[in-house]
Amino acid sequence: MFPESHTGYSYEDCMATAVWLLAQTAVRPLVGIVCGSGLGGLADMLKDQVVFNYRDIPNFPQSTVHGHAGRLVFGTLKGRPCVCMQGRFHLYEGYPIQKITLPMRIFKLLGVETVILTNAAGGLNQDFKVGDIMIIKDHLNMPGFAGNNPLIGPNDERFGVRFPCMSDAYDRELQQLAMDVGVELGYGDFLKEGVYCVLGGPSFETIAECRMLHKLGADAVGMSTVHEVIVARHCGMRVFALSLITNKAVMDYDSEEKANHEEVLETGKQRAEQLERLVSTMVTRIGHNNYS
Numbered sequence: 253m254f255p256e257s258h259t260g261y262s263y264e265d266c267m268a269t270a271v272w273l274l275a276q277t278a279v280r281p282l283v284g285i286v287c288g289s290g291l292g293g294l295a296d297m298l299k300d301q302v303v304f305n306y307r308d309i310p311n312f313p314q315s316t317v318h319g320h321a322g323r324l325v326f327g328t329l330k331g332r333p334c335v336c337m338q339g340r341f342h343l344y345e346g347y348p349i350q351k352i353t354l355p356m357r358i359f360k361l362l363g364v365e366t367v368i369l370t371n372a373a374g375g376l377n378q379d380f381k382v383g384d385i386m387i388i389k390d391h392l393n394m395p396g397f398a399g400n401n402p403l404i405g406p407n408d409e410r411f412g413v414r415f416p417c418m419s420d421a422y423d424r425e426l427q428q429l430a431m432d433v434g435v436e437l438g439y440g441d442f443l444k445e446g447v448y449c450v451l452g453g454p455s456f457e458t459i460a461e462c463r464m465l466h467k468l469g470a471d472a473v474g475m476s477t478v479h480e481v482i483v484a485r486h487c488g489m490r491v492f493a494l495s496l497i498t499n500k501a502v503m504d505y506d507s508e509e510k511a512n513h514e515e516v517l518e519t520g521k522q523r524a525e526q527l528e529r530l531v532s533t534m535v536t537r538i539g540h541n542n543y544s
């Protein structure tokens with residue numbers, strides 16, 4: 253089995269995990285949700301839950317980060333069958349990149365068509381405030397520039413093509429749906445859109461790094477999501493992603509502010525309710541109208 257090598261799980265390994273899960277729940281999810289740091293409350297909205305601890309799922313990694321519960325939750329969200337990762341995996345936890353993205357392939361084999369990813373991120377855009385929700389319209393993949401891409405290794409065409417396009421990674425109709433729903437819910441003042449930049453972490457950025465990322469066109473910086481998006485798109489799922497701006501990236505040598513994980517989790521708590529309402533309303537509308 254894979255963990256020692258870095259070439260990824262085989263199609264058969266992923267299928268075995270999917271079949272194992274499907275044998276234990278009647279839920280056939282069409283939407284898969286990934287909860288970012290401190291945003292695990294999204295999973296609690298699911299009704300008629302069937303819950304698996306990651307440690308019990310064949311081939312699954314374990315969550316090691318505070319604010320990531322480590323549970324896969326099946327259930328319905330306003331009647332829609334969903335599966336929700338209450339906790340994700342990050343490069344800095346020491347897992348190979350193919351392992352942290354494995355759940356996306358399992359989502360696909362479970363029948364998921366649309367993936368909704370959330371994360372906590374530092375705001376680089378000077379117009380952003382702590383508590384803003386940023387609809388991700390594009391990304392900068394810094395580990396990818398350094399050769400760390402989840403699709404490195406032999407390509408299995410049963411998942412997708414060797415050279416997948418990423419210029420359409422973030423579904424435009426779903427971005428519009430999020431904006432429409434957000435405005436309807438009265439969230440217009442704190443709903444933004446922008447470019448998310450992923451770094452390896454776990455150290456937060458220096459001031460010079462934040463200034464550079466901002467100049468390169470990033471609006472927010474974090475340590476996740478992009479690898480999952482690449483694998484989800486490779487196997488043909490639609491993707492919507494958002495960042496909760498949990499802290500302002502420090503850009504100024506006179507600033508006394510210091511990024512820290514406690515602030516990240518605290519901001520998550522404060523915006524949890526609105527974020528949950530935004531995502532759950534979106535889920536009820538996916539596939540029902542011209543956003544399908």
Ligand SMILES: O=P(O)(O)O[C@@H]1C[C@H](O)[C@@H](CO)O1
Nearest residue numbers: 288289371372475476513516
């Ligand atoms: O899983 P996400 O991207 O939400 O987690 C972010 C990045 C680090 O894991 C952590 C830093 O506070 O939050």
Ligand SMILES: Nc1nc2[nH]cnc2c(=O)[nH]1
Nearest residue numbers: 372373374473474475511
């Ligand atoms: N890299 C990074 N990740 C974050 N996650 C939440 N806030 C931040 C941040 O400021 N930088």
